[in-house]
Amino acid sequence: MDKLTEKSCVEFAEVLASKSSVPGGGGAAALVGSLGVALCSMVGNFTVGKKKYAAVEDDVKAMLIKAEGLRLRFLALVEADAEAFEPLSKAYAIPKDDPTREAVLEKATLDACGAPVEMVKCCGEAIELLEEMRVKGSVMLISDIGCGALLCHAAMESAAMNVFINTKSLTDREKAESIETEVDSLLNKYLPQADDIAASVTHQIRGGD
Amino acid sequence: MDKLTEKSCVEFAEVLASKSSVPGGGGAAALVGSLGVALCSMVGNFTVGKKKYAAVEDDVKAMLIKAEGLRLRFLALVEADAEAFEPLSKAYAIPKDDPTREAVLEKATLDACGAPVEMVKCCGEAIELLEEMRVKGSVMLISDIGCGALLCHAAMESAAMNVFINTKSLTDREKAESIETEVDSLLNKYLPQADDIAASVTHQIRGGD
Numbered sequence: 001m002d003k004l005t006e007k008s009c010v011e012f013a014e015v016l017a018s019k020s021s022v023p024g025g026g027g028a029a030a031l032v033g034s035l036g037v038a039l040c041s042m043v044g045n046f047t048v049g050k051k052k053y054a055a056v057e058d059d060v061k062a063m064l065i066k067a068e069g070l071r072l073r074f075l076a077l078v079e080a081d082a083e084a085f086e087p088l089s090k091a092y093a094i095p096k097d098d099p100t101r102e103a104v105l106e107k108a109t110l111d112a113c114g115a116p117v118e119m120v121k122c123c124g125e126a127i128e129l130l131e132e133m134r135v136k137g138s139v140m141l142i143s144d145i146g147c148g149a150l151l152c153h154a155a156m157e158s159a160a161m162n163v164f165i166n167t168k169s170l171t172d173r174e175k176a177e178s179i180e181t182e183v184d185s186l187l188n189k190y191l192p193q194a195d196d197i198a199a200s201v202t203h204q205i206r207g208g209d
Numbered sequence: 210m211d212k213l214t215e216k217s218c219v220e221f222a223e224v225l226a227s228k229s230s231v232p233g234g235g236g237a238a239a240l241v242g243s244l245g246v247a248l249c250s251m252v253g254n255f256t257v258g259k260k261k262y263a264a265v266e267d268d269v270k271a272m273l274i275k276a277e278g279l280r281l282r283f284l285a286l287v288e289a290d291a292e293a294f295e296p297l298s299k300a301y302a303i304p305k306d307d308p309t310r311e312a313v314l315e316k317a318t319l320d321a322c323g324a325p326v327e328m329v330k331c332c333g334e335a336i337e338l339l340e341e342m343r344v345k346g347s348v349m350l351i352s353d354i355g356c357g358a359l360l361c362h363a364a365m366e367s368a369a370m371n372v373f374i375n376t377k378s379l380t381d382r383e384k385a386e387s388i389e390t391e392v393d394s395l396l397n398k399y400l401p402q403a404d405d406i407a408a409s410v411t412h413q414i415r416g417g418d
Contacts, residue, residue, distance in 0.1 A: 004218070005217065005218040005219045006217050006218075006219060007217060007218060008214065008215050008216060008217055008218075009213070009214040009215075009216060009217075009218060009221050009240055009243075009284065009287070010214045010215060010284055012218050012244075013240075013243045013244060013247045013280055013284065014247075014280075016244060016247040016248065016250075016251060017246075017247035017248075017250035017251055017254070017276070017277070017280060018250075018251065018254060019251070019254035019255055020251075024248070024251065024350075024353055024356075025248055025352050025353040025355070025356030025357070026356075028244045028245075028247070028248060028356060028360060029356060029360075031218055031222075031244065032241050032244065032360060032363070034218075034222045035221075035222060035237045035240065035241065036237075037226075038222045038223075038225040038226035038237070039225065039226075039233070039234055041225075041226035041227075042225060042226055042227065042228070042229075042233065045226070045227060045228035046228055067226070068226070071222055071223075071226060075218065075219055075222065078218070141233075142374075143234055143370045143371060143373075143374040144233055144234040146234070146367070146370045147233075147234030147235075147238060147367040147370055147371070148234070150363045150366050150367045150370075151237060151238075151241060151363050151367065153363060154241070154359045154360050154362060154363030157359050157407070158355070158356040158359045158360065161352045161355045161356055161359075161410065161411065161414065162352060162356070164352075164411075164414050164415055165351075165352040165414055168414055168415070198366070201370065202370065202373075205370065205373050205374055205377055206373055206377070
């Protein structure tokens with residue numbers, strides 16, 4: 001399969017819109033995560049080398065390395081999410097009276113949770129980086145920090161939705177609930193942090209009204 | 210200038226991350242809007258032709274045309290946002306004692322509001338379409354409707370942030386407030402609608418807990 005992320009933005013949006021199961025909401029979420037953390041990098045790249053920010057230069061450089069790693073992980077997750085869909089689609093196509101169907105479908109459904117769970121984790125890391133960059137990065141680019149937080153928030157919730165649509169149909173309820181609990185705890189930790197970043201940026205731009 | 214949206218997703222994310230002012234938060238917002246409305250199209254494309262949805266087929270086909278138009282408008286806004294930045298950047302470079310500076314900067318700042326205001330409007334239209342598709346489209350793809358609403362919500366707030374960062378520095382306060390009022394009224398109308406779509410989808414997937 002050709003890499004989805006090698007397609008142009010125009011083509012990616014077109015194939016997302018088309019009657020093709022991949023990419024879908026999961027792949028879109030991962031791409032949006034990569035854009036959110038890219039904005040964190042952009043702010044860092046405009047911060048390093050500035051006298052005003054010399055005291056935090058080493059911290060910002062360390063953040064830039066982490067942010068680049070996250071961007072690449074998000075992009076790889078666009079592909080991983082698509083790759084997990086094919087076995088799931090084939091499992092659904094197994095005749096309902098085939099005795100192997102349930103086990104194959106269960107495994108494919110569980111595997112399809114992998115990429116979106118990883119996206120949720122990456123979004124949490126991206127939101128932590130954005131918070132640190134909000135504090136240490138150039139104030140000239142404060143709106144880009146705000147946008148980054150908004151995009152990572154949406155990517156995280158979208159990825160979680162793609163976890164829950166899969167765990168919902170797992171027969172192994174213990175496994176399903178264990179995955180859901182892990183994802184919920186990440187959402188509960190990081191979504192409010194992303195909200196706080198966006199609110200703080202809005203306050204800086206618009207003042208106290 | 211080469212079109213930003215003709216770059217691959219990998220390259221777009223890379224240039225977004227780089228020390229280059231465009232694309233920035235505005236361009237990312239427009240791209241995310243295009244992905245959100247593309248998910249609406251995907252659901253529609255899987256709905257048409259299905260017996261179960263024959264009664265709404267004409268409505269879904271009409272929505273597909275609108276959604277495609279919106280996707281292309283969002284992608285054009287990635288470019289328009291970048292194009293408005295160059296004159297703004299040049300205006301900032303005019304020496305502070307040049308008597309033409311203030312007027313040139315004011316015009317460039319006002320022009321830079323154009324693309325993000327248009328993005329906010331497109332997000333509103335996309336959220337309306339997603340709500341109609343949630344009701345009429347295939348329930349098999351309900352999570353994609355939810356993701357679409359989450360992405361358009363984030364795109365709308367991000368675009369608005371890019372309006373406000375510009376209106377903040379306009380000298381003509383009457384003009385600034387008129388733009389801000391228009392954007393606020395769209396945010397107040399459509400952000401809760403996007404929240405309702407996402408909440409309704411989450412309820413459908415996870416049940417009443």
